[in-house]
Amino acid sequence: MSDTIAPPLDVVIPPGNVRCDACPVMCNIRPGLTGACDRYANAAGELVRVDPLVLLDRVIGQGGALVTFQGDAAWDGRIVRGADTFITAIGAGTTYPDYKPAPFIVSTEVDGVDMVTVVTEGIFSYCGVKVKIDTDRHLGAERSVIRAQGEPVGHVTTAEYGSQMLSLGGVGHLTGGGKKEGRVTCETLMDLSNGKPVQLTIDDGATVIVQAGHAPVVNGVREDRMRVGCGSATIGIFAPQWLGKVDEVVVVDDHITGVLSEHQAGKLLDIPPTGIRMRGRRSTPGRYFQVAHPGTGWGGTDITDPLSILDPFDAKHGRPGLRMLMVSTTGEHSAYYELDEALRPVAMPLPPVVQDSVARISENCEPALCSVLFIAGAGGSLRAGVTDNPVRLTRAVATGVTRLTSGGAPVYLWPGGGITFMVDVTKLPENAFGYVPTPALVAPIEFTMPLADYKAMGGYMDHVRPLASLDPNAPHRRVTGAAENPWPWAPL
Numbered sequence: 241m242s243d244t245i246a247p248p249l250d251v252v253i254p255p256g257n258v259r260c261d262a263c264p265v266m267c268n269i270r271p272g273l274t275g276a277c278d279r280y281a282n283a284a285g286e287l288v289r290v291d292p293l294v295l296l297d298r299v300i301g302q303g304g305a306l307v308t309f310q311g312d313a314a315w316d317g318r319i320v321r322g323a324d325t326f327i328t329a330i331g332a333g334t335t336y337p338d339y340k341p342a343p344f345i346v347s348t349e350v351d352g353v354d355m356v357t358v359v360t361e362g363i364f365s366y367c368g369v370k371v372k373i374d375t376d377r378h379l380g381a382e383r384s385v386i387r388a389q390g391e392p393v394g395h396v397t398t399a400e401y402g403s404q405m406l407s408l409g410g411v412g413h414l415t416g417g418g419k420k421e422g423r424v425t426c427e428t429l430m431d432l433s434n435g436k437p438v439q440l441t442i443d444d445g446a447t448v449i450v451q452a453g454h455a456p457v458v459n460g461v462r463e464d465r466m467r468v469g470c471g472s473a474t475i476g477i478f479a480p481q482w483l484g485k486v487d488e489v490v491v492v493d494d495h496i497t498g499v500l501s502e503h504q505a506g507k508l509l510d511i512p513p514t515g516i517r518m519r520g521r522r523s524t525p526g527r528y529f530q531v532a533h534p535g536t537g538w539g540g541t542d543i544t545d546p547l548s549i550l551d552p553f554d555a556k557h558g559r560p561g562l563r564m565l566m567v568s569t570t571g572e573h574s575a576y577y578e579l580d581e582a583l584r585p586v587a588m589p590l591p592p593v594v595q596d597s598v599a600r601i602s603e604n605c606e607p608a609l610c611s612v613l614f615i616a617g618a619g620g621s622l623r624a625g626v627t628d629n630p631v632r633l634t635r636a637v638a639t640g641v642t643r644l645t646s647g648g649a650p651v652y653l654w655p656g657g658g659i660t661f662m663v664d665v666t667k668l669p670e671n672a673f674g675y676v677p678t679p680a681l682v683a684p685i686e687f688t689m690p691l692a693d694y695k696a697m698g699g700y701m702d703h704v705r706p707l708a709s710l711d712p713n714a715p716h717r718r719v720t721g722a723a724e725n726p727w728p729w730a731p732l
C-alpha cells in the first residue's frame with residue numbers, strides 16, 4: 241500500500257496533475273502516476289480507472305447454454321450480448337461524494353422485462369471478514385486477540401462443529417486504533433478477500449496461515465481433515481462397527497469425549513460395563529467434558545498420551561484381556577490396548593479389523609478448508625449513487641424487489657435495518673477487492689431490478705444507458721461466471 245498524502249482542497253493542482261475525487265483522500269496525481277490506492281491514474285491529464293471493467297459471461301449451470309462471445313454471428317462491435325453478459329462493479333469505479341450517480345447504470349431486456357443494474361465499487365469502512373477454519377486443534381481461547389504483522393486485526397469467536405470461527409476487521413480496527421493497525425487490518429482483509437494466504441497469530445494460541453478455499457496451516461502443519469463429529473457423535477455413528485471387535489472405545493475430543501460402554505449407543509447394543517473410569521466432568525452417560533486442556537494434540541486436547549485421561553479401571557467390571565480402542569475425532573490419532581492381570585492397559589498393534597474402523601472414521605472426514613466471508617454494510621454514499629431517496633433502495637433490497645450481488649456472486653442479506661450482506665469470496669472473480677487509504681475496503685456491488693421499479697424508487701433515469709452501448713474500446717476483462725452461482729440477470 242502506498243501512503244499518499246493528498247494536498248488540501250484549496251491548494252491549486254499543478255498543470256497536468258489531476259485530483260481524484262473517487263474517495264475522501266482526494267489524491268493529487270501527477271502525469272503517468274497512480275493515486276494512493278493504485279486504482280486510479282493520471283493518463284495524459286485524464287483520471288482513469290486502472291483495472292479493467294469485469295464482464296461476466298453466462299455459462300451452462302446458470303440456466304443457459306454455454307455462450308461464446310461472438311458465437312456463429314459476425315461480431316457487431318458490441319462487447320456485450322444482452323442478457324448473456326452481466327456487468328460487474330469490478331473495475332467500475334466509485335461513487336463519491338454522496339450525490340454522484342453510480343458509474344454504470346445499465347439496462348437490458350431479460351425475458352421480455354426491461355431490467356436495470358446499478359453498478360459501483362463501494363467504499364466500506366464498516367466491513368470485515370468472518371473466517372471458518374476446519375480444525376480440531378485449539379487455535380486460541382474465545383475473545384483472544386488475533387494479530388497480523390503484530391497488529392490486532394480481530395478476535396477468536398465461537399468453536400463450531402469441527403471448525404473455529406474468527407472475526408477480523410470491523411470499523412473498530414480500521415479506524416479505532418492506531419494508523420498502523422488500520423493499515424494492516426485493511427491489508428489483511430483485502431488479501432483474504434482476494435484469496436491470498438495471510439499469516440495470523442493468536443495471543444496465547446496458534447499461528448495459522450489462512451487462505452480462502454485452502455487447507456489451514458496450524459503452527460506450520462497443514463490440516464488435512466475436518467472431524468467426523470464430536471466424540472459422542474462418533475460413538476453414535478460407529479458403535480455397530482465396533483461391536484464384537486473391541487470391548488471399549490474412547491473417542492477423545494476436547495469438547496465431548498465419548499465412551500462406548502456408557503453411551504446410549506453402547507447400551508442399545510448391550511455392550512457390558514468395562515470398569516473404565518474417565519477423568520473430566522461427566523455430562524450424560526458416555527459423554528465427558530474437559531478431559532484435558534485444549535491444545536493441538538489428540539482431538540483438540542493437549543494430550544499426547546491418551547491414557548492420561550483415564551483413572552485406573554474399576555475391578556468390579558474390568559477384566560484381564562479387555563480390548564480397548566482410543567481414537568481421535570478425525571482418526572488421526574489412534575491406539576489399541578488390552579488390560580493385563582492388574583487391569584493396566586498395555587499398548588498393542590491395532591488389529592486389522594480395528595484399523596479398518598479407524599480408517600472409516602478418517603474416510604468420513606471432509607477435507608479441512610478455510611472459508612472466508614466478506615461482510616459489509618452499504619451506507620450513505622453508495623445508496624445515494626443508486627437513488628435520490630436511499631431508504632427506498634434499502635426497502636427494495638429487503639423485500640427482494642432489488643437483487644444484490646457482489647462481483648456477480650450471490651450474497652446473504654442480513655435481516656433487520658440497513659443493507660448488510662455477506663459474500664463467499666471464492667465466488668467472485670479474482671482480485672475483486674481493493675482499498676483506499678482512509679483506510680477502507682473497496683468491494684464490488686451491483687443492484688439489479690426491473691426498470692419500472694428503479695424509476696419508482698427515484699433512480700437516476702437520465703443516467704440509464706443500454707448495456708449494449710458500452711464502449712468496446714474501453715478496457716475490460718471477460719470472465720465466465722462461476723457455474724454454481726445463479727445468473728444475476730435471472731428473473732427476480
Ligand code: SF4
Pocket residue numbers: 260261262263264265266267274275276277278279280281676677
Ligand atoms: S486513494 Fe484512490 S480513490 Fe482515493 S482519491 Fe486517491 S486515487 Fe482516488
